[in-house]
Amino acid sequence: MSDGMTGARFPEAQPPGSPSSGSQSSLHRGNLDRVLHAVRMAGALTQAEIARGTGLSAATVSNIVRELKALDMVEVTPTSSGGRRARAVSLSRASGVVVGIDFGHRHLRVAIGDFAHRVLAEEHVPIDVDSSADEGFALADRLLGVLLDRAGVVRSEVTGVGLGVPGPIDIDTGALGSTTILPGWVGCHPREAMGERLGLPVLVDNDANLGALGELVWGAGVGCTEMAYLKVSGGVGAGLVIGGRLYRGPGGTAGEIGHITLDESGPVCRCGNRGCLETFTNASYLLDLLRGSHGTDLTIQRMIELAGAGDAGCRRVVADAGRHVGVGVASLTNLLNPQRIILGGDLAGAGDLLIAPIVESVGRYAIPSASRRLSVVTGSLGERAEVLGAMAMVMSEMAPFAIERTPEPQIAGAAM
Structure with missing residues (x-):
């Protein structure tokens, strides 16, 4: 590329x-x-x-x-x-070429690349969190058509499509699980639906796994054999790399770190449990904490900007989120002993303001022998990690x- x-x-x-x-x-x-x-x-x-x-x-x-x-x-x-x-x-x-499609909580990103690792065309657009899967797939199809024209590529040249979705895929049925952050997508079958619409071979995985693959191949994870990509945005999920390979688990749901319980009496999570890590760190929760003092039009990006400029309230919210994430990272560290934790998603833009409290929690809760060689860094691919990982998946699995x-x-x- x-x-x-x-x-x-x-x-x-x-x-x-x-x-x-x-x-x-x-x-x-x-x-x-x-x-x-x-x-x-x-x-x-x-x-x-x-x-x-x-x-x-x-x-x-x-x-x-x-x-x-x-x-x-x-x-x-x-x-x-x-x-x-x-x-x-x-x-x-x-x-030929490969296509990456990444659906996030509020965005769609599509990219086309060739087998010499060059990105030929790329674009992202906002999506409505309450839209249906069919509406999302139709939008992706239209955007892909625009990019194919822009890149001078005909559809028959596409070897395959990598599709990222914000939730676990049931490895037996191919259905999107109930913990997706897109409520209108629960139970849909992304691979079949997207493949039928595009008329192309499609591979599908959750966005955290694809973010891990993107960073592993081209980003902050190059050279790592044991690492985790932690996406903190509308939800929280982890893509796990063990022995240099993505680990999905027998059911395809490995890495759902956002549903580690922090407080049994805490807020009800979308998964049905109480006090999950995600309930204390997702974007909506963090913004709700600040809207009384900072207005209803506050965004995560603006919160991070204000925190960087010294705003006490925003810095406190980011730090508290970091400490909560750090508890999850400590558990992951004790269990898997990774070399590196790579942060992605909207909240990763806070950089050291987020990393410092994460490291503090890891130091407090992780076994010293497990955390001694651990580094916590922000991803180098930014918001493109997942779509590049989707293309990498196709390159790796389709010849x-x-x-x-x-x-x-x-x-x-x-x-x-």
Whole structure:
């Protein structure tokens, strides 16, 4: 991706299968597959990097790249590596494009990117929290059409669509769970509904998981194998990375940290319990605390601006929210011992005003041996983390070329 996303490495990028001791033809197909997979996951690699990553010889890589270029499957461009001239290999435009769609509490963001990790077009618009799923999907379809025209892409070039939704997806039924922050969406089947509307293959996950994937591949989580992305906005959720991979749990609902109970006598949560972490940290609750003194038109962004300027009331509300979030982070730290907690969502814009009380709570409630190596940071991708993660999901799980569809040694792989 342009936008500073080039050179990314997918932690889950393992070759789909090592060539077995079959015929020379199958060995060659396996080598093609390994090279394409490596390039797809990195966006662009020099031939030396491909050789190191795949274990193939430099001569073999050179021959494969030459073959793939002749088939218009890769592009080769001059670059420099370590002060020396080199050639960067990336998947060609013929590999198609991927689409990311992210639904938040009050926004919709759509982006189109290619397999060389370049964002071709991107836009976001507000949505009504009380809108139905059908209305949301129709809006996404219209916005995608605008962006396809802007990028000069036809729909048939789209390899797949990654869809992010603000709630857990039941792994058995594909339905959006009852804890979504979009009440009109409960029980809908986003993958099927969006796929039918767009006429394209769709993958779906909750927004916190996709935020974690985006930061893991291109942002503040690069190089981490144990981390959590904590989105604090209209709701609170966590995307968990364990062993370099997203952890969703057997039911697909891992990371619902917003429903840790802080106070059994606290406010009733939308999940039906009382005193969940989310009830003390969601945007509506925080703004309600300040509207008596700061007016009814106060927004989270304005609250953060005022807190940064020294407003005592806003600073107190942000600090209290941070301490509550820190209790949840401490529990997560004791349980999983992560290297890093990455903060996303609207409240992450408060930066150190939020991080300091989180760290204070972690120091108070987490086991020292679990928190000693923990860092708490804000995400580097900002509000784009989820939509970029949606594209990363497609790049990781959908290959634009398939060896099996070609009669002779041909291809399998893709990139962004």
